Amino acid sequence: MSLATRSLPRTIGAHAILLTYTAIALFPVILVIMNSFKSRAGIFGAPLTPPTPKTFDLIGYTTVFGQGDFIHYFQDSLVVTVASLFFVLLFGAMAGFALSEYRFRGNTMMGLYLALGIMIPIRLGTVAILQLMVASGLVNTLTALILVYTAQGLPLAIFILSEFMKQVSDDLKNAGRIDGLSEYTIFFRLVLPLVRPSMATVAVFTMIPIWNDLWFPLILAPSEETKTVTLGAQLFLGQFVTNWNAILAALSLAILPVLILYVIFSRQLIRGITSGAVK
Amino acid sequence: MGSLKIENVKKAFGPVEVLKGIDLQVTDGEFVVFVGPSGCGKSTLLRVIAGLEDSTSGRVLIDGADVSVTPPAKRGIAMVFQTYALYPHLTVKNNMALGLKQAGTPAAEIERRIKVASVMLSLEPYLERRPAELSGGQRQRVAIGRAVVREPKLFLFDEPLSNLDAALRVNTRLEIAQLHRRLKATMIYVTHDQVEAMTLADKIVVLNAGRIEQIGSPMELYNSPANEFVAGFIGSPKMNFIDGARLGETAKTIGVRPEHLSVDTKSGAWKGTVVHAEHLGADTNLYLDCEKAGLITVRIFGVYNAEPGSTLYATPDAAKTYRFGGDGKVLK
Ligand SMILES: Nc1ncnc2c1ncn2[C@@H]1O[C@H](COP(=O)(O)OP(=O)(O)OP(=O)(O)O)[C@@H](O)[C@H]1O
Ligand SMILES: [Mg+2]
Numbered sequence: 001m002s003l004a005t006r007s008l009p010r011t012i013g014a015h016a017i018l019l020t021y022t023a024i025a026l027f028p029v030i031l032v033i034m035n036s037f038k039s040r041a042g043i044f045g046a047p048l049t050p051p052t053p054k055t056f057d058l059i060g061y062t063t064v065f066g067q068g069d070f071i072h073y074f075q076d077s078l079v080v081t082v083a084s085l086f087f088v089l090l091f092g093a094m095a096g097f098a099l100s101e102y103r104f105r106g107n108t109m110m111g112l113y114l115a116l117g118i119m120i121p122i123r124l125g126t127v128a129i130l131q132l133m134v135a136s137g138l139v140n141t142l143t144a145l146i147l148v149y150t151a152q153g154l155p156l157a158i159f160i161l162s163e164f165m166k167q168v169s170d171d172l173k174n175a176g177r178i179d180g181l182s183e184y185t186i187f188f189r190l191v192l193p194l195v196r197p198s199m200a201t202v203a204v205f206t207m208i209p210i211w212n213d214l215w216f217p218l219i220l221a222p223s224e225e226t227k228t229v230t231l232g233a234q235l236f237l238g239q240f241v242t243n244w245n246a247i248l249a250a251l252s253l254a255i256l257p258v259l260i261l262y263v264i265f266s267r268q269l270i271r272g273i274t275s276g277a278v279k
Numbered sequence: 280m281g282s283l284k285i286e287n288v289k290k291a292f293g294p295v296e297v298l299k300g301i302d303l304q305v306t307d308g309e310f311v312v313f314v315g316p317s318g319c320g321k322s323t324l325l326r327v328i329a330g331l332e333d334s335t336s337g338r339v340l341i342d343g344a345d346v347s348v349t350p351p352a353k354r355g356i357a358m359v360f361q362t363y364a365l366y367p368h369l370t371v372k373n374n375m376a377l378g379l380k381q382a383g384t385p386a387a388e389i390e391r392r393i394k395v396a397s398v399m400l401s402l403e404p405y406l407e408r409r410p411a412e413l414s415g416g417q418r419q420r421v422a423i424g425r426a427v428v429r430e431p432k433l434f435l436f437d438e439p440l441s442n443l444d445a446a447l448r449v450n451t452r453l454e455i456a457q458l459h460r461r462l463k464a465t466m467i468y469v470t471h472d473q474v475e476a477m478t479l480a481d482k483i484v485v486l487n488a489g490r491i492e493q494i495g496s497p498m499e500l501y502n503s504p505a506n507e508f509v510a511g512f513i514g515s516p517k518m519n520f521i522d523g524a525r526l527g528e529t530a531k532t533i534g535v536r537p538e539h540l541s542v543d544t545k546s547g548a549w550k551g552t553v554v555h556a557e558h559l560g561a562d563t564n565l566y567l568d569c570e571k572a573g574l575i576t577v578r579i580f581g582v583y584n585a586e587p588g589s590t591l592y593a594t595p596d597a598a599k600t601y602r603f604g605g606d607g608k609v610l611k
């Protein structure tokens with residue numbers, strides 16, 4: 001912003017609002033992380049204070065890692081998230097390209113049909129999905145989760161990506177055609193790099209609900225082999241006694257991978273498109 | 280090598296007919312310019328020729344062969360786009376090489392052609408740069424270079440200069456003219472800039488609302504336009520059109536170019552008042568409000584001092600006055 005368009009009260013106002021929002025958004029996260037380093041007495045005695053030498057305790061983490069399988073749960077979560085993300089981005093981009101680039105009968109109807117999924121939550125179909133998975137023998141496999149999450153993420157991905165693909169210069173694609181590039185090469189080499197920032201946006205939007213989901217792992221893949229982190233953390237949520245240290249430690253750890261993925265994608269977001277191709 | 284024939288090509292987007300039956304013959308080595316107002320279908324016709332768009336009906340023949348089912352890359356054409364359309368992730372050199380690599384040209388041959396083209400277009404210092412690191416004029420030269428290395432039978436240009444500033448436009452125009460002379464290739468060039476059309480073309484095709492209004496050399500179009508549309512489109516400032524009835528003529532409309540009117544302070548055919556004068560140095564454009572002819576433009580070579588509000592008499596050159604009938608066609 002230039003000096004001429006800046007005004008002090010407005011700047012202060014904007015920052016105040018943003019800082020308040022940041023505090024509200026971060027408060028629960030910080031609370032979880034803080035308390036995950038405290039002893040049980042510390043957690044209940046003074047939940048809002050940071051760990052002191054007296055209350056500091058790594059018992060939560062040792063429990064989680066002592067549980068052995070937790071590494072495995074992490075692996076499952078990561079496999080499911082990354083695989084679903086990959087398919088959502090791949091198929092979403094391909095469908096978006098087809099919808100924006102090719103004129104075919106039913107193009108608009110197809111676009112609307114695919115966008116319908118944005119409005120209808122996939123959980124409404126849980127019973128049918130479960131039946132389907134039982135029938136195809138996919139219950140208690142990660143494949144089941146990947147399939148469901150891919151379906152869940154696609155509508156929004158297609159909707160956003162087809163809008164961005166429309167903005168990619170026709171001349172560029174046509175230049176590729178004249179140079180003899182196949183439609184696949186045009187898609188992967190010319191169009192995808194130009195919509196990379198929007199792909200990153202879609203990736204972030206898609207990734208977080210998948211990582212955090214408890215519903216489908218609980219219904220479709222609750223076996224020890226296929227437990228995800230969110231489901232695994234339930235282990236410590238006993239009927240009579242809840243191991244808060246372990247739960248908080250598990251949740252704190254669960255933040256890490258999403259954070260890393262987010263940092264990777266947001267770098268893409270910031271880097272922006274490779275300009276200079278047109279105009 | 281490089282003739283083009285278009286037979287009754289029509290193109291509709293849904294219910295909208297954009298090309299309404301185009302017939303055109305281009306002989307080998309010709310420089311043909313398509314001109315016409317915005318939205319008249321110039322780019323669409325070019326894309327049909329390139330194979331980027333299917334025609335609804337009609338045939339396109341390149342060197343006598345029907346190319347309806349030939350993909351763009353196999354038609355022996357190259358196209359230069361208004362927006363340059365360079366591959367952003369490739370260096371200048373690779374931008375030029377890509378099409379040849381796809382066609383399986385041997386590496387040594389690719390090198391040779393890039394060398395020739397980059398010398399021709401003074402692109403040698405930039406070969407390792409990416410498009411983002413070039414200026415607009417350099418980018419357009421790369422786009423032209425990319426077309427040149429393909430050694431096509433037919434060059435297609437879609438308003439290649441319209442994103443360049445005035446000075447650069449003149450330079451690049453010269454380069455294209457030289458290129459045509461040197462390569463002796465057939466070129467089809469779309470523009471709505473009159474000067475480009477008049478200076479570059481062997482043959483101009485004037486399009487209007489999806490139809491060809493007239494085909495001819497620049498001077499043919501200027502000297503004997505077939506109808507009111509062509510007469511008004513070619514020439515700048517625009518031809519004056521005067522209602523025939525006001526002049527007591529039988530023709531519906533009388534047309535006379537601004538440069539074919541002479542002025543005098545004492546006597547003449549049409550008495551008028553000076554509304555405005557534009558001094559361009561080499562020429563002076565006078566806007567006269569005449570009693571008989573209405574508002575007309577007069578172009579005088581050299582400097583001419585006329586105060587707004589003063590009275591002047593304009594006289595048309597009878598030999599260079601056009602008469603148009605009710606259907607807009609020229610009356611002989
Ligand atoms: N893909 C399309 N779908 C529907 N209509 C189209 C499409 N492409 C072009 N048109 C229409 O066809 C007409 C001709 O377009 P075209 O691009 O050929 O015009 P043009 O003569 O090149 O104009 P300009 O000088 O502005 O570039 C326009 O009215 C345009 O709206
Ligand atoms: Mg155009």
